Amino acid sequence: MNEHRPSLSRIRLLIQGMAFSLILINPFLNYYLHINFVQGWYQSLGIGKLWFVSPLEGLESILVSKVIYLPLVIGMLSPVILAFLLGRVFCSWVCPINFLSSILDRLAAVLARTGRKDRWLLSRHVLWFALLLEVILAMVMGAPLFVFLSPPGLVGRELMLLVFFHTVAVEGIIILIVLTLNLITRRFYCRYLCPLGGLLALLGAKRRLQVQQDETACTKCRQCDRACPLGLEPSKGEGASIYCWNCGDCVDACKFNALNFKWQ
Amino acid sequence: MRISRRGFLSAGLAVTSCFLLAPQKAVAASLFRSPVATNMLRPPGAVKEDIFVGKCIRCGRCVEVCPYRSIQPLSLKYGVYAGTPMVFPAEIPCYLCMKCVEVCPTGTLLPIAKEATRMGLAVIDRMRCVTWKGESLCHTCYNVCPYKEQAVRLDEFRPVIDEKACTGCGICVHGCPVSTEEGKKAVNIEPIYSGVRS
Numbered sequence: 001m002n003e004h005r006p007s008l009s010r011i012r013l014l015i016q017g018m019a020f021s022l023i024l025i026n027p028f029l030n031y032y033l034h035i036n037f038v039q040g041w042y043q044s045l046g047i048g049k050l051w052f053v054s055p056l057e058g059l060e061s062i063l064v065s066k067v068i069y070l071p072l073v074i075g076m077l078s079p080v081i082l083a084f085l086l087g088r089v090f091c092s093w094v095c096p097i098n099f100l101s102s103i104l105d106r107l108a109a110v111l112a113r114t115g116r117k118d119r120w121l122l123s124r125h126v127l128w129f130a131l132l133l134e135v136i137l138a139m140v141m142g143a144p145l146f147v148f149l150s151p152p153g154l155v156g157r158e159l160m161l162l163v164f165f166h167t168v169a170v171e172g173i174i175i176l177i178v179l180t181l182n183l184i185t186r187r188f189y190c191r192y193l194c195p196l197g198g199l200l201a202l203l204g205a206k207r208r209l210q211v212q213q214d215e216t217a218c219t220k221c222r223q224c225d226r227a228c229p230l231g232l233e234p235s236k237g238e239g240a241s242i243y244c245w246n247c248g249d250c251v252d253a254c255k256f257n258a259l260n261f262k263w264q
Numbered sequence: 265m266r267i268s269r270r271g272f273l274s275a276g277l278a279v280t281s282c283f284l285l286a287p288q289k290a291v292a293a294s295l296f297r298s299p300v301a302t303n304m305l306r307p308p309g310a311v312k313e314d315i316f317v318g319k320c321i322r323c324g325r326c327v328e329v330c331p332y333r334s335i336q337p338l339s340l341k342y343g344v345y346a347g348t349p350m351v352f353p354a355e356i357p358c359y360l361c362m363k364c365v366e367v368c369p370t371g372t373l374l375p376i377a378k379e380a381t382r383m384g385l386a387v388i389d390r391m392r393c394v395t396w397k398g399e400s401l402c403h404t405c406y407n408v409c410p411y412k413e414q415a416v417r418l419d420e421f422r423p424v425i426d427e428k429a430c431t432g433c434g435i436c437v438h439g440c441p442v443s444t445e446e447g448k449k450a451v452n453i454e455p456i457y458s459g460v461r462s
Contacts, residue, residue, distance in 0.1 A: 030328045036363070044323035044369045053369050057321040061370045064318030065311075069371030138318075143296070143344035147321045157337070157347065160324055164333065170340050 008248035012092070016099040023096065023156045027163035041156020042096065043147065044075065051075040054153070055083070055203070056134075056196040060144035063135065080203060087204030091190060091197050092247035096155040097175070098190065101182050105229075118185040118231050122192050124243055131198030146195055151178045186229050190245075201242055208263055209246060211239025217258035227253035234259055295343025300460045302452050303437060305351045305383045307335050308358065309365040309376035312459040320372040322347030326364035334358050349373075351383065353434020353453055358383060360410060360433050379411070384432030384453040386416070386425045392442050392450040395422050405436035405451050423451075432457075 023041040030036050038047050045052045053075035062068055079090065091098055138144040147153070151174055158172045181188035190197055211234060224234040227249045232238040234250040239259060251259045298313045300306060307326055311319060326349050327335045334356045340346045351358050360381060365373045386405070390396040395403060405423050409416045414429035416436065434453045442450035 027328065034331060036329045036331075039325040039328045039367055040323045043321055044325060046325055046367055046369065051369050053321070053323075057323070058370070061319050061321050065315045067315070067319065067371065072370050075369050141296075141344065143317045144321070145344075148340075148344075148347040153322070157322070157324055160328060161337070164327065165336070169346075171346065 008252050012247060013099075013102060015093050016095075016102060019094045020096050020099045024159055027160045031163050041153065041160070042090075042094065043150065043153040043156065052079055054150075054196060055079050056199045057144070057147050057150070057153075059199070060135070060138050060147060063139055064142060064144055083200045083203035083207075085204075085207060086209045086246060087207035088197060088200045088245035089209075090200055091194070092245040095152045097151045097178060098187070100155070100175075100179060101187060101190075101229075104179060104182065105186070120184050120188070121231070124191070126192040127194070127198045127201065127243070130193045131195045131202070134195035149174060150196060151175055151189065151194075152196065186231065191230050191243075197245075201245070205242045207246075210262055210264065211244060211246065211248075211250060211259055212262040212264075213237050213239060214258045214260070217256050219256055219258070221255070223253045223255065224250035224259055297343075298458075298460050299338060299342045299345055299350065300455050300458045302448065302454055303352060303354050303434070305353065305358075305432060305434065305453055305455055306458060307349050307351055307364045307373055308360065308362060308381040308383060308431075309368075309373040310383075310458070311372055311374065314459055316348065316372060317344055319370050320348050321370055323369065324349075325367045325369065326373060329363045329367050331361060331363065332356055332359050335364060351434065353437040354447070354449060355438075357434035357438040359435070360431060379429070379431065381431040381433070382457040383434070384455040384457065385427050386430050386432065386434075386436055386451050387454050388423060388425060388451045389444075389448070392444055392448075393423070394442060394450070402441065404439045404441060408435045408439040410435060425451075 026038050030039065040046055043054050043057050051071065053072055055076050058072050058076040061072065082089065134146055149171060154171055154175055158168050158175070161167055161169055178189040185191070213234060218235065220235060222235050228234060229247065229249060230243060230245060232241065232244055238244065239250060248261065251261060300313050306316065310316060322337070324337055327337050334351050335349045336352065337347050338345050338350055360378045362378055365375050388396070394400045401421055403418055403421065403423055406412060406416050406418055410433065411429050411431065415426055415431065417424050417426065432453050436451045437449050437453055440449040440451050
């Protein structure tokens with residue numbers, strides 16, 4: 001084990017936790033203390049005058065209403081640039097669904113000592129079909145679906161509803177379904193069905209930050225393949241594939257320093 | 265278990281067609297029908313109702329920023345309108361602080377001056393209003409209106425609305441002491457500017 005390298009999964013869990021506590025604490029600040037410097041969650045987040053808009057939600061809004069509103073485009077810009085340079089890092093480092101999944105993974109690892117198996121595998125192309133279907137459906141119906149049914153957005157909305165109106169919305173069952181699907185296949189929803197993940201993966205197809213494999217150091221022990229939450233095979237160089245979300249679990253798992261993040 | 269692509273796609277098609285074909289016509293219509301109606305209003309600066317559903321991304325920032333909790337997100341029973349913001353003036357009216365229009369990232373609520381806001385138009389039900397019926401001299405709507413003497417005047421002690429100045433904020437609805445059996449007041453806000461036929 002390389003002692004000098006910090007554990008990426010620990011840093012990631014910390015960042016995920018901070019991102020989650022932001023949308024957890026913020027409704028309380030808004031409701032009880034009337035501090036509304038920060039509003040929203042990971043559909044659109046406003047920190048003072050700094051606005052972020054989720055690219056898929058923004059895209060749907062533009063496609064369905066056929067109006068381009070400049071603040072919306074500016075809000076989408078920074079997430080798009082982030083995805084362009086770093087890939088799907090929103091999914092792996094920020095998304096509250098992945099945070100909850102990671103927590104449950106850790107709980108499961110404590111409770112059951114057996115390794116996790118992915119029972120139901122689909123073609124990875126399903127991700128693109130999910131994105132395409134979602135965009136086409138939104139345009140056909142004239143009403144976007146992802147904006148009120150997206151699991152990452154729902155986590156934020158349910159937390160807000162809980163604090164503001166002391167209730168939860170029935171759509172929240174989608175969160176439970178997504179988390180339950182993890183029992184069949186790890187990150188089943190993230191792998192195959194998330195339209196936002198699909199869009200971010202597409203944007204990050206030629207990303208600068210990639211997991212690169214050092215063939216000379218690799219012993220083909222395949223520990224990285226077992227660690228990958230998306231079921232990719234970094235031992236075969238899939239760390240550079242379009243589907244990798246740069247979480248760094250394979251980098252952590254490699255005992256021979258054969259996998260590393262490279263900026264290129 | 266590995267599922268073939270054909271199997272997956274046909275299963276997906278079956279599920280989708282269930283959603284598209286199975287619901288009864290009435291249900292399907294209500295899922296797409298705008299919930300904007302009397303005393304159910306969009307926040308200030310809202311775009312026309314036909315593009316509202318597509319433009320709003322349900323980010324909830326207007327709900328969070330509203331200091332009076334006037335804005336509520338709709339539930340799933342409003343179909344595709346779930347999560348869109350709504351003001352129920354009979355519960356909590358809009359006090360025209362104009363914070364929501366400043367935080368909307370999509371331009372669904374466009375920045376607008378306080379006095380130019382047109383959430384709807386207050387309409388006095390002269391058959392219900394106790395002053396118009398001659399039973400009392402109530403003029404609560406006149407007292408509470410933020411545009412007193414412009415949006416509402418007293419004509420021989422009876423309140424009269426001027427549509428040129430009424431913002432549709434609904435403070436008069438909230439103040440009105442008369443409640444009818446249909447859950448309305450003697451003064452109600454009709455969303456005549458929303459593009460919805462009621």
